[in-house]
Amino acid sequence: MALTELQERNERLFYKLLIDNVEELLPIVYTPTVGEACQKFGSIFRRPQGLYISLKEKGKVLEVLKNWPERTVQVIVVTDGERILGLGDLGCQGMGIPVGKLALYTALGGVRPSACLPVTIDVGTNNEQLLEDEFYIGLRQKRTRGKEYEDLLQEFMRAVKQNYGEKVLVQFEDFANHNAFELLSKFRTSHLVFNDDIQGTASVVLAGVVAALKLIGGSMSEHRFLFLGAGEAGTGIAELIALEISKKTKVPVEETRKKIWLVDSKGLIVRSRKDSLQHFKQPWAHEHEPVKDLLDAVKAIKPTVLIGSSGVGRTFTKEVIEAVSSFNEKPLILALSNPTSQSECTAEEAYTYSEGRAIFASGSPFDPVEYNGKVFIPGQSNNAYIFPGFGLGLVISGAIRVHDDMLLAASEALAGLVSEENFAQGLIYPPLSNIRKISAQIAANVAAKAYDLGVATRLPRPENLVKYAESCMYSPTYRNYR
Ligand code: NAD
Numbered sequence: 001m002a003l004t005e006l007q008e009r010n011e012r013l014f015y016k017l018l019i020d021n022v023e024e025l026l027p028i029v030y031t032p033t034v035g036e037a038c039q040k041f042g043s044i045f046r047r048p049q050g051l052y053i054s055l056k057e058k059g060k061v062l063e064v065l066k067n068w069p070e071r072t073v074q075v076i077v078v079t080d081g082e083r084i085l086g087l088g089d090l091g092c093q094g095m096g097i098p099v100g101k102l103a104l105y106t107a108l109g110g111v112r113p114s115a116c117l118p119v120t121i122d123v124g125t126n127n128e129q130l131l132e133d134e135f136y137i138g139l140r141q142k143r144t145r146g147k148e149y150e151d152l153l154q155e156f157m158r159a160v161k162q163n164y165g166e167k168v169l170v171q172f173e174d175f176a177n178h179n180a181f182e183l184l185s186k187f188r189t190s191h192l193v194f195n196d197d198i199q200g201t202a203s204v205v206l207a208g209v210v211a212a213l214k215l216i217g218g219s220m221s222e223h224r225f226l227f228l229g230a231g232e233a234g235t236g237i238a239e240l241i242a243l244e245i246s247k248k249t250k251v252p253v254e255e256t257r258k259k260i261w262l263v264d265s266k267g268l269i270v271r272s273r274k275d276s277l278q279h280f281k282q283p284w285a286h287e288h289e290p291v292k293d294l295l296d297a298v299k300a301i302k303p304t305v306l307i308g309s310s311g312v313g314r315t316f317t318k319e320v321i322e323a324v325s326s327f328n329e330k331p332l333i334l335a336l337s338n339p340t341s342q343s344e345c346t347a348e349e350a351y352t353y354s355e356g357r358a359i360f361a362s363g364s365p366f367d368p369v370e371y372n373g374k375v376f377i378p379g380q381s382n383n384a385y386i387f388p389g390f391g392l393g394l395v396i397s398g399a400i401r402v403h404d405d406m407l408l409a410a411s412e413a414l415a416g417l418v419s420e421e422n423f424a425q426g427l428i429y430p431p432l433s434n435i436r437k438i439s440a441q442i443a444a445n446v447a448a449k450a451y452d453l454g455v456a457t458r459l460p461r462p463e464n465l466v467k468y469a470e471s472c473m474y475s476p477t478y479r480n481y482r
Pocket residue numbers: 083084085086087176177196197198201204228229230231232233234263264265266308309310311312336337338339342362363364381382383384
């Protein structure tokens with residue numbers, strides 16, 4: 001709340017503070033505290049920090065957009081609040097997420113604050129507690145689905161393009177998966193859109209896995225991956241890993257997918273379940289007898305990499321971690337679910353139950369852990385590493401569409417920045433304190449890919465894209481007056 005006040009009172013100082021103390025303040029502006037802020041949003045609400053577009057504005061969305069005082073918006077982060085982190089449906093109170101993500105766009109990616117627009121689409125909530133809360137700030141009705149929902153989203157996307165042009169980036173954030181996959185596939189060919197939960201997460205995890213190969217050995221295609229959670233994050237990561245292996249080995253992606261297994265709330269995803277699966281789970285229905293729970297799946301599949309993306313906390317139990325450690329010298333364990341309460345395990349559990357052998361990273365931060373006299377530093381596997389630089393790359397190249405190859409380019413840049421010193425500490429990501437340099441490198445790689453693919457409109461192509469990216473980044477410095 002104090003930081004929000006500062007952001008409103010002295011924006012430049014807010015960003016200076018955030019940039020200079022990124023490791024300390026990120027857990028407040030972002031996960032895990034942002035989750036708590038969303039849960040209590042109605043009672044801590046002072047002034048709107050973003051634009052609310054509700055069902056009541058249907059037919060007038062363009063007019064509402066025009067009310068926003070800034071004219072040159074480059075990045076919009078939009079949510080409908082239905083799946084806020086692993087906390088479920090928080091309705092209109094999900095606004096904390098677009099606001100927090102855009103603060104990171106500026107602080108970590110250098111996009112000017114005035115070019116950032118947080119939006120929440122209010123179509124109601126199914127959260128009974130909020131509907132009865134006298135401080136709830138949104139529409140007091142159950143979520144609208146079907147045509148009315150689709151029409152409002154369509155109108156919003158049309159209005160965005162009409163008002164800000166072809167090159168404005170729309171980042172979808174924390175939509176429930178039944179809408180998230182639809183929206184992405186519907187608008188990716190007509191708009192510059194990016195789903196952070198599906199694509200940003202995929203890119204950051206791929207980077208972590210590529211970097212981790214130095215510690216766990218082997219090539220990507222030699223590893224077996226098991227996911228707990230087969231939603232936006234899980235299937236998005238799985239698909240990008242399969243694509244990367246396919247590109248590296250020239251084996252078709254239909255084949256490389258077979259290295260990857262997913263467990264959802266009903267057990268291992270296998271061929272016999274295919275007809276009853278949601279479409280995004282179907283490519284992962286491989287031939288195998290049914291397996292009911294994660295522990296049995298670990299024993300059956302014998303993964304070398306275990307990834308948690310179910311939003312359910314404490315699911316990597318002692319038995320699960322011991323099992324995965326029993327057939328791997330160095331198991332790679334990624335507990336991606338946010339906020340901290342939903343993490344599949346703590347860093348301490350990962351190191352203790354694996355007897356100090358696990359290479360571990362998590363979505364929300366954990367403090368270093370001492371085990372058997374040795375200090376282990378857990379890394380943070382969070383899309384905050386990717387989306388600010390990724391978005392910056394799109395903005396500086398004037399890209400008009402997002403392509404999967406750009407996600408691979410972002411991963412490659414991030415993985416390449418892990419130093420020997422980081423590896424020696426067991427880290428698979430570079431420290432967040434260097435994030436602005438990291439973002440510039442990611443932006444340059446993404447922009448280069450946009451030029452190669454012919455979707456960049458800023459011509460001529462700058463010679464040194466890293467320098468160009470750095471020169472475009474907003475810095476909260478005060479001018480000198482004589
Ligand atoms: P989602 O709702 O799309 O997917 C959740 C999946 O988990 C679904 O397939 C569901 O069937 C499965 N599931 C639910 N309960 C389960 C259980 N008990 N056992 C096994 N599977 C179960 O959500 P999502 O967008 O994929 O996000 C999931 C989690 O990942 C959230 O906590 C989110 O905060 C986190 N996340 C982290 C990052 C990051 O950068 N670290 C990025 C995106 C999402």
